[in-house]
Amino acid sequence: MVDVAYVICALNDIPSQRARGFDLAILDDAGKPKNFPIVVVRWGKKVFGYINSCPHQGGRLDWERDQFLDPTGQRLMCGKHGALFELGAGRCSSGPCKNEHLRPVQLQVIDGDICVTGVTLVEDEDGTDESRGDG
Numbered sequence: 001m002v003d004v005a006y007v008i009c010a011l012n013d014i015p016s017q018r019a020r021g022f023d024l025a026i027l028d029d030a031g032k033p034k035n036f037p038i039v040v041v042r043w044g045k046k047v048f049g050y051i052n053s054c055p056h057q058g059g060r061l062d063w064e065r066d067q068f069l070d071p072t073g074q075r076l077m078c079g080k081h082g083a084l085f086e087l088g089a090g091r092c093s094s095g096p097c098k099n100e101h102l103r104p105v106q107l108q109v110i111d112g113d114i115c116v117t118g119v120t121l122v123e124d125e126d127g128t129d130e131s132r133g134d135g
């Protein structure tokens with residue numbers, strides 16, 4: 001199977017040391033669309049992606065749209081009960097789900113665009129999303 005990379009935004013759409021949420025949809029194993037909310041953190045030229053779901057109670061991490069980071073900007077924070085997660089590993093370093101992990105999402109930066117790989121994305125009907133074959 002060809003690994004397809006789906007562009008979700010330009011790298012420069014997310015300032016360094018900031019996070020942004022995307023409410024995507026993927027096709028599950030049965031070919032049915034399923035919500036796929038993710039958070040993308042940019043750190044310089046690196047990007048980290050996680051499913052936007054707290055391991056504690058499964059809710060979204062952002063308490064307000066695109067508010068994902070703690071006041072220091074060094075960790076992801078769940079708005080519900082304040083669990084803090086390491087940016088690069090997704091491990092909860094403090095809070096009610098200590099040592100549990102956010103579920104990672106495979107991301108790649110290709111030609112200045114942040115792309116999701118490893119899943120089959122349901123693309124917007126207006127065709128604004130681009131997808132690329134790998135290679």
Ligand code: FES
Binds near residue numbers: 054056057058079083
């Ligand atoms: S749901 Fe995230 S800390 Fe409780």
